[in-house]
Structures are given as C-alpha cells and as structure tokens.
Amino acid sequence: MRIYETGKMEAKASTEAKASTEASGNELFTIICNKCKKAIKVENNIVKEGLFETEHRFGYFSQKDGEVHSFDLCEDCYDQITGEFLIPPEVRGVNEVL
Numbered sequence: 001m002r003i004y005e006t007g008k009m010e011a012k013a014s015t016e017a018k019a020s021t022e023a024s025g026n027e028l029f030t031i032i033c034n035k036c037k038k039a040i041k042v043e044n045n046i047v048k049e050g051l052f053e054t055e056h057r058f059g060y061f062s063q064k065d066g067e068v069h070s071f072d073l074c075e076d077c078y079d080q081i082t083g084e085f086l087i088p089p090e091v092r093g094v095n096e097v098l
C-alpha cells in the first residue's frame with residue numbers, strides 16, 4: 001500500500017500527517033507491506049529495501065473483469081508466500097543499463 005504526502009503538516013493542526021493513498025503527482029511518503037503492515041524504507045522517493053510491487057488488470061473472462069488490483073510486499077513476506085509455491089517463481093538476472 002502506498003501513501004503519498006499531500007501537503008506540509010500545519011504547525012498547530014492535529015498530529016496526523018496529511019497523507020493520501022492517491023498518487024496525483026505527490027511525493028511517495030511511505031510504502032506499507034499489505035501482508036504484515038511493515039513500513040518499507042523510502043528516502044527521497046527511493047525505495048531502500050527489498051520490495052515486491054505488483055499491479056494486475058483482470059481480464060474479460062475473470063470474475064473481476066475491469067478491476068485493477070495492486071499491492072506491495074516486503075521481501076520477507078514475498079519469500080514466505082513464494083516459499084509455499086509448488087513451482088518456484090522463475091528468476092533471471094538483469095543487467096542494468098544506465
């Protein structure tokens with residue numbers, strides 16, 4: 001789950017930070033693992049630890065046609081979930097070209 005900053009906290013307002021789950025061009029504030037609610041470290045809009053992020057649009061023949069589902073998992077939860085797979089995920093190396 002992604003939470004975005006929507007504005008500066010006002011000095012004498014409530015202690016709650018103004019935050020939103022809508023992106024709308026705002027800076028990424030924090031990412032919460034959907035499975036265990038752990039806060040994933042984000043600094044200056046850069047994710048600083050292992051993160052599995054996914055967004056999937058279900059197709060016509062599914063019961064969720066037209067719905068887009070998205071969620072984030074910390075690396076521990078990713079390992080836990082994929083550890084239950086009878087066939088492990090396919091893994092390949094990627095050479096970053098900058």
Ligand SMILES: [Zn+2]
Pocket residue numbers: 033034035036037038073074075076077078
């Ligand atoms: Zn987790």
